[in-house]
Amino acid sequence: MTLRTRKILSFATTATGIFAFCLMGGAILVILVPLAFKGSQAFIFQDTVERREFRLDNAGFNCDNPEKVRRQLQKAQEARKPVYKYLQQCEESLGPADITKRRKLNDLKQLLRPILGPLPGDEKQVSPHKKYGASRWEQCRKKVNELLYRTEYKYPEGGGYGTPVDVPRKKNYQEYPELAKIFDYFSKSDNVRAMMQPGWTFYWRFLVENATSSHFFGGIRSALIGTFYLGFGAMIIAGPLGVISAVYLTQYARGGRVIGLLRTCISTLAGVPSVVFGLFGLGFFIYQLQISDGRSVFVGALTLALLILPTVIRASEEALLSVPRSYREASEALGDTKWGSIVKVILPAALPGIVTSFIISMGRAAGETAPILFTAAVISSGSAVGLTDIFSSPTQALPSSIYLIISEHRAADQIMHVPYGMVFTLVGLVICLNLIGIVMRARVSKKLQGQ
C-alpha cells in the first residue's frame, strides 16, 4: 500500500466518522427541537379570559390576580354583548313555523359554545370543559376559523379525489341578517381579542397541579407522581436484587455450565420486548398471585423491576469487575473474611458504577409504556395516588398517559398540548437522570484517583 492510498484511507475514515457524528447530532436536533417547541407550549402559551375565569372559580387553582381577572371578565362580557344581542334578536323574531331558521340558529350556537362557553338561556353546565369556552388562544382561533369557514370538497370533473376549499359560512345565513352580523363581528380579529382577552402566561404549575375535566384544565401532577412511584419503586426492588446477584456472579460463582446458562438467560432477558414483561406482569402478578385485584402501582413497579433487573445486574457486574483484584487481595491478606472484604472494600469501590446504573435504569423504567399499560396505568384517576394506596390503586404515569390521551381521549385534538408537555417533561426527566448519573460517575472516579 502506498503512502498516498493510506492517506486517502485515513482521510476517508475520519470523514466517515465526522459524517456519522453530524448525522447523530442532526437527528438529535430534529427530534429535540420540535419536541422542545411543542412541549414548551404546555408551559408558555397565550391563554384566554375563559381559562382565567376557571382558575378564579376553582378554589384548588392558584389565580394570579383576582381583581385584574374580574376587570378583564367585565371587558370580555362587554365585548360579547353584541353577539348575545344578535342571538336574542333572532330568537325573538322566530315564529313557530320557522323550522329552518331555528335549526340555523342552533347550528350557530353549537359553533359558538366552544368559544364563548354557555350562551345566555342555556342550561347550567357542570363539567368544566362545557362551562368554560376556549381556554387557549390557539384553540380559540381554530374554533373561530371553524365558525367562519366551512370546508367543502371540490371534485374534479370525471371523478377523482376532491380538494378541500374553505367556504365562508356566512353565505348560508344571508337570509337572516341578525345571524349574518355575528359572522361580521367575529371576522374582525379585534373583536375576537376583546371577547377572549388573550394574554401570555407562564404556567409552571403544569407540573404540580392535578388534571381536571379530563385534562382540559390543570396539569400533570398525578402522572408525574405516578411515574416517580413506578421508577423509584422499580429501582428499590431491582437494585438490591441486582447488586446481590452481581456479587454472587462475580465473587462467588465458579464458571460452571449452570452459571454460563444463567448469564445467557440474563442477556436474553435484557433483550426481551417490554410488552412481554407487561403481559407477564398481568398474567403472573395479577391473575396468578393476585397481589392486587386489578392494576396497581405496586404490580407495575414489580413488572418494571423485572424489566430493568438484567440491566442492573449487568452494570453492577461490570462495576464490580472493574474493582482491581488487588483490593480484595489486600483486604484478605490483612485477615478479613471474603464477605467482609466484599462489603467493606469491593462494594464501596464499585458503588459509583452501581449507583450510576441505578439512576440510568430508573430513567429507563420511568419511560417504559408497555409493561405498565396492563399492570398499573389508567388514563385518569383524578388526583394523585397516595403512598398508602400503592398496593390497591392504579395510577397515571407519563408514558402511558401520553399514549392513552392520544389514542383514546375523545377530544385529543383539543388538548394536544398535554401529551406534548408530558413528552417534554419525560424527556427532560430522563436527560436529567442520565446527567446526574454521568456527573456522579465523573466525580467519584476523580475521587478514586485521589483528587
Add this chain to the structure above:
Amino acid sequence: MVQTATQNTDELKVNLNTNFDESANNLSPNDVEYHVRANDFSLFYGQFEAVKKVSLDIPQKYVTAIIGPSGCGKSSLLRSMNRMNDLIPGAATTGSLMLKDEEIYGQNIDVVTLRRKIGMVFQQPNPFPKSIFDNVAYGPRLLGIKRKGRLTRIVEDSLQHAGLWDEVKDRLSNNAVGLSGGQQQRLCIARALAVEPNVLLMDEPCSALDPRSTARIEDLIQKLRGEYTIIIVTHNMQQAARVSDFTAFLYEGELIEYGATQQLFTNPQKKQTEDYITGRFG
C-alpha cells in the same frame, strides 16, 4: 562472554562487601531458628505444578530473598505462606508448609487468623480508595479495636515504622490513592504492620517504583529486620544482595540453591545459580 561474566561477579562482590551486615555473613540458614518451614512442598494450579517439592527453612527475624527467573514459582511459593492462593480456583498443595509448629494447609487452620500473623505487601501498591487513616486502621478494626484513641496510636506507630509519618501526618484524612507510588507502597507496609504480624511477605515490592522510592523501601526493610521475619521475592539481584541475609534460588519450580546471601552470590555451589546471577539467562 566468560570474561564479562567474571567481571559482573567481581562488581557484585564489591557491592556485597560494602553493604553487608556482618552478623549474618557466615551463618547458614540451618544455624538459626526457623519460622517458616517447607518440607517437600508442592503447589499445583490444576495440572500444572508451579512449585516442585521445595524444602527450606526460613529463619526467624532475618530477611530472606527468593530469586529466580519469571515463572519459576517464587511468587507462588510466597503466596502459599498466607494461603493467598486460595483465591485462585484449582490451586492444590502437597507436602507440608509450617509456620512455627502450625501446618499452614492443615485441616483445622483458620485462614483469617493465619493471615493476621502473616502480613503481605504486593507488587503493585494497592491502598484502598479510602483515607490514609482508614487504610492503616483497616486491620486493627478487624481485630475489634474500636476506640479512637487506640486506633490513632496504632496508626501513628505503624506509619512511623513505615517511615511515612512525617510526610502524611497533616493529611491523614486525604484519600490514599492521591499519594505517590512510593508513598503508597510504604502505606501498604504500614497497613500490614498495623496488625502486628510476625512475618512480612513482600512480593516484588519495588518493581513498580522508581529508584529513589526503591531505595527508601530498601532502607525500611533494613530497619524492620530483626523485628520481623521478612521474606521478599525479587527480580532484582542487586536488591536481593543489598537487603537480604539469606537467598533462595528457584528455577522452574524447584529449589536450586539456598544459603547465606553473600555466599550464594559470591560462591554459588550450583552451575544454574551461577549462570543466573551472572546474567546468562533469565
